Amino acid sequence: MSLGSDLIKLQETDLELAKLGKQLGSLPIIDELGKKRAALTKLRAEATRLLAVRKDAQIAVDDLDEGERACHEAVDAAQARSVDPSDCRAMRDLEEELSNLAKRLERIEFDRPEAREALAAAEERERKLADYIKRFEAAIVEDTRSARDQASAIQAEIDELSLRRSHLFGRLPEDVQELYERSSKRFKGLCVERIQGNVPTVCRTALQPASMDALRHATDYAECPYCHRIIVVNEQE
Incomplete structure (x- = not known):
């Protein structure tokens, strides 16, 4: 399972936990x-x-x-x-x-x-x-x-x-754990997003060609240049 897939599943799990807790x-x-x-x-x-x-x-x-x-x-x-x-x-x-x-x-x-x-x-x-x-x-x-x-x-x-x-x-690697926890707190649990075409699924702001080029060079995840959430670029199981 890729790091990106783990991040997506971790966020889904946290959101479900928050829902059940409520x-x-x-x-x-x-x-x-x-x-x-x-x-x-x-x-x-x-x-x-x-x-x-x-x-x-x-x-x-x-x-x-x-x-x-x-x-x-x-x-x-x-x-x-x-x-x-x-x-x-x-x-x-x-x-x-x-x-x-x-x-x-x-x-x-x-x-x-x-x-x-x-x-x-x-x-x-x-x-x-x-x-x-x-x-x-x-x-x-x-x-x-x-x-x-x-x-x-x-x-x-x-x-x-x-x-x-x-x-x-x-x-998750320790640095990614810290990044996730920090981002999750900042964005109230919705800190990981996918990319559909050139549009992140949460902030919905289309990325410029330069930003898309940077994403193509990322391994598993990158930072959205607009909302600064975690963009998963590799979600392979």
Whole structure:
């Protein structure tokens, strides 16, 4: 394989490595995963909020139940007290106490359906969100597995091309290695060009007869007099 052919293949390999590196760093599924994880954080925050709402609703129901129990105990205690029927004031106080307890029990019965309805609604919202989060987390796990597979496939290509690059670069003379590295950095990876007729394939500036004559005397490569890239003049395998 000629030096010129090695230079062409080295540049092609470097360009492919750059392309794969960019693909690896910007996989669409990686971006989607980031968005989904951010969304999951918000969903979990909403789940925490709904948990607090459901607990408050449960407390409201429990308070009504506890109030009812306390009222019934107070009624039983009042009815168990010995009151002299001839003591009008004591009888009036007892009747007023029992009347107040009855009103409290009525209020509890009035408030209970709404409280239970609020609790049931809170439990349903919490359940639905929990189910959705479970499915959402499963989708993230699947996407993570897919992203890992895609990244592994690209990395395998990168590893293979890196070995190829090392082999090609190692075959170049030291001065050509330095020239290639310097030119590749200067021209952002596109530093080697072919010649088609009298026109270099990258800068596309037609060479003058004197420059073409100089190329004919070059062994494997020369420098473009216009853009100063490396022109390969012998690409034989």
